[in-house]
Amino acid sequence: xxxxxxxxxxxxxxxxxxxxxxxxxxxxxxxxxxxxxxxxxxxxxxxxxxxxxxxxxxxxxxxxxxxxxxxxxxxxxxxxxxxxxxxxxxxxxxxxxxxxxxxxxxxxxxxxxxxxxxxxxxxxxxxxxxxxxxxxxxxxxxxxxxxxxxxxxxxxxxxxxxxxxxxxxxxxxxxxxxxxxxxxxxxxxxxxxxxxxxxxxxxxxxxxxxxxxxxxxxxxxxxxxxxxxxxxxxxxxxxxxxxxxxxxxxxxxxxxxxxxxxxxxxxxxxxxxxxxxxxxxxxxxxxxxxxxxxxxxxxxxxxxxxxxxxxxxxxxxxxxxxx
Amino acid sequence: xxxxxxxxxxxxxxxxxxxxxxxxxxxxxxxxxxxxxxxxxxxxxxxxxxxxxxxxxxxxxxxxxxxxxxxxxxxxxxxxxxxxxxxxxxxxxxxxxxxxxxxxxxxxxxxxxxxxxxxxxxxxxxxxxxxxxxxxxxxxxxxxxxxxxxxxxxxxxxxxxxxxxxxxxxxxxxxxxxxxxxxxxxxxxxxxxxxxxxxxxxxxxxxxxxxxxxxxxxxxxxxxxxxxxxxxxxxxxxxxxxxxxxxxxxxxxxxxxxxxxxxxxxxxxxxxxxxxxxxxxxxxxxxxxxxxxxxxxxxxxxxxxxxxxxxxxxxxxxxxxxx
Numbered sequence: 001x002x003x004x005x006x007x008x009x010x011x012x013x014x015x016x017x018x019x020x021x022x023x024x025x026x027x028x029x030x031x032x033x034x035x036x037x038x039x040x041x042x043x044x045x046x047x048x049x050x051x052x053x054x055x056x057x058x059x060x061x062x063x064x065x066x067x068x069x070x071x072x073x074x075x076x077x078x079x080x081x082x083x084x085x086x087x088x089x090x091x092x093x094x095x096x097x098x099x100x101x102x103x104x105x106x107x108x109x110x111x112x113x114x115x116x117x118x119x120x121x122x123x124x125x126x127x128x129x130x131x132x133x134x135x136x137x138x139x140x141x142x143x144x145x146x147x148x149x150x151x152x153x154x155x156x157x158x159x160x161x162x163x164x165x166x167x168x169x170x171x172x173x174x175x176x177x178x179x180x181x182x183x184x185x186x187x188x189x190x191x192x193x194x195x196x197x198x199x200x201x202x203x204x205x206x207x208x209x210x211x212x213x214x215x216x217x218x219x220x221x222x223x224x225x226x227x228x229x230x231x232x233x234x235x236x237x238x239x240x241x242x243x244x245x246x247x248x249x250x251x252x253x254x255x256x257x258x259x260x261x262x263x264x265x266x267x268x269x270x271x272x273x274x275x276x277x278x279x280x281x282x283x284x285x286x287x288x289x290x291x292x293x294x295x296x297x298x299x300x301x302x303x304x305x306x307x308x309x310x311x312x313x314x315x316x317x318x319x320x321x322x323x
Numbered sequence: 324x325x326x327x328x329x330x331x332x333x334x335x336x337x338x339x340x341x342x343x344x345x346x347x348x349x350x351x352x353x354x355x356x357x358x359x360x361x362x363x364x365x366x367x368x369x370x371x372x373x374x375x376x377x378x379x380x381x382x383x384x385x386x387x388x389x390x391x392x393x394x395x396x397x398x399x400x401x402x403x404x405x406x407x408x409x410x411x412x413x414x415x416x417x418x419x420x421x422x423x424x425x426x427x428x429x430x431x432x433x434x435x436x437x438x439x440x441x442x443x444x445x446x447x448x449x450x451x452x453x454x455x456x457x458x459x460x461x462x463x464x465x466x467x468x469x470x471x472x473x474x475x476x477x478x479x480x481x482x483x484x485x486x487x488x489x490x491x492x493x494x495x496x497x498x499x500x501x502x503x504x505x506x507x508x509x510x511x512x513x514x515x516x517x518x519x520x521x522x523x524x525x526x527x528x529x530x531x532x533x534x535x536x537x538x539x540x541x542x543x544x545x546x547x548x549x550x551x552x553x554x555x556x557x558x559x560x561x562x563x564x565x566x567x568x569x570x571x572x573x574x575x576x577x578x579x580x581x582x583x584x585x586x587x588x589x590x591x592x593x594x595x596x597x598x599x600x601x602x603x604x605x606x607x608x609x610x611x612x613x614x615x616x617x618x619x620x621x622x623x624x625x626x627x628x629x630x631x632x633x634x635x636x637x638x639x640x641x642x643x644x645x646x
Contacts, residue, residue: 151473151476151478157584157621158457159617159619161616164582164616180615182611254492255492255578258492260480291504294490
């Protein structure tokens with residue numbers, strides 16, 4: 001009988017998430033283990049292998065039932081060899097042969113890509129992307145990441161740096177410094193810390209009644225979530241912050257639209273928990289910055305898979321590459 | 324014997340250029356005919372067919388020697404049916420079945436794409452792109468156009484508007500109005516007329532000795548070429564204009580780099596006749612706006628094929644699609 005299942009793995013600094021999916025994208029089982037980063041992260045791959053073998057036995061499955069294993073990983077991945085380099089949040093200081101070890105232990109084909117690209121594949125396949133060939137995914141979290149699927153394939157570029165949406169420059173003059181060395185990157189104004197940074201900047205010139213503005217002036221700790229909650233409750237200062245962040249996101253999404261004309265640009269990650277409140281504002285600016293065909297055909301959407309995007313996308317990687 | 328030649332056609336509003344190329348990309352013969360746009364452009368396709376048949380006979384070739392025919396066309400092209408809609412500079416007011424007619428008359432497979440995409444394919448195959456799988460082409464002429472090749476394929480997007488680099492917004496606030504309805508598009512500041520527009524804007528606030536500035540103040544007609552010539556001769560006002568245009572181009576190219584990480588971004592078209600003088604300045608800003616991996620791996624280059632990019636790219640289209 002032909003293999004009909006896929007194992008998707010989402011490797012993160014805190015947990016490793018696993019899923020057993022059908023080739024149609026249905027999650028049949030999912031579980032997670034703690035990421036043990038002790039001893040230079042040398043336990044991680046053996047733990048992953050043991051967990052797979054254990055679950056396959058537990059569910060009375062056979063490795064022959066599986067088409068392959070896909071994984072999203074932090075760090076710099078090598079698509080050909082399946083190795084990972086410089087994944088510092090895993091304590092991996094050198095190159096780790098993730099693919100070779102997992103393939104050897106399971107006898108299954110193994111495919112890997114970076115976590116943002118894999119999440120993009122997940123949202124594209126079973127999430128808001130509706131399995132269209134052209135989908136851009138933007139994730140707003142502690143940083144801003146993303147992935148681009150164009151013409152049905154992930155865009156990697158010449159050195160695997162394609163899809164670095166967080167480093168699109170949206171403030172070309174007098175922008176905030178970014179960890180990448182540039183200034184004015186989207187990440188500096190639309191990540192969780194970026195939203196707060198925009199708030200602090202706008203606070204300097206703002207006058208009026210606002211509880212959240214008062215908190216900032218008083219030197220209290222304020223989070224991006226606090227700002228969105230206040231904005232939804234009608235705080236005019238918080239609304240001006242959300243508007244500014246939406247302007248930057250709308251500009252970046254607009255130029256992604258003008259460049260790639262995807263079916264949709266899907267916004268996910270923690271900051272996107274603000275939901276339709278944020279989406280509608282980003283869309284307003286997106287429509288301001290796009291030319292007619294793109295306005296009409298590229299949609300701004302919210303991600304729908306949440307934390308499952310990683311395992312779903314990892315499974316999708318197997319279908320995409322195992323040809 | 325297997326077919327080893329390709330016909331590439333570059334359909335323009337003034338002339339139709341033809342090339343007979345080998346499958347290795349060598350131009351063996353090339354010629355051109357006038358584009359007869361009379362009678363709603365109804366002579367154009369028959370003229371093209373007659374010219375092909377005539378040349379094949381003249382060179383004592385056989386249609387069986389050809390793999391197929393490729394064409395770059397203005398207007399909105401349908402990749403599946405080979406038809407063209409709304410090519411107003413050809414006087415084509417409705418949909419014209421270019422592909423069906425040419426295929427029927429020659430018995431050869433026919434492939435079409437829009438002229439900017441086809442020029443991008445040409446520069447990528449035999450020009451500055453060095454046949455890399457990831458190349459972006461930007462053409463600076465009366466407008467600003469372009470094409471994106473990523474992962475070895477042209478990016479079309481959901482509604483064939485991918486690669487509209489001229490409509491990347493580089494002046495998000497207080498930008499010039501664009502013909503597309505947006506404001507601040509790259510085309511408004513980096514096309515031939517855009518360069519002059521930037522000059523007129525900067526002229527208002529500029530003081531000093533400059534012949535070209537004087538010409539503008541005197542209401543004389545000034546072209547983008549005049550400005551580049553003056554800048555190369557050391558005119559400080561003209562240099563400030565070139566610097567500003569390079570800033571916008573560097574920002575757009577930088578964000579294309581951050582998004583797609585191509586091997587190269589190739590600049591062509593009339594304005595790029597300014598050559599290394601312009602390229603070096605665009606590169607300076609490109610390096611300012613990109614993150615480290617892109618700085619190191621994405622190159623800014625000048626186009627090398629000139630007017631031949633169209634026929635070469637049209638031939639390349641046949642190799643790409645005829646599978």
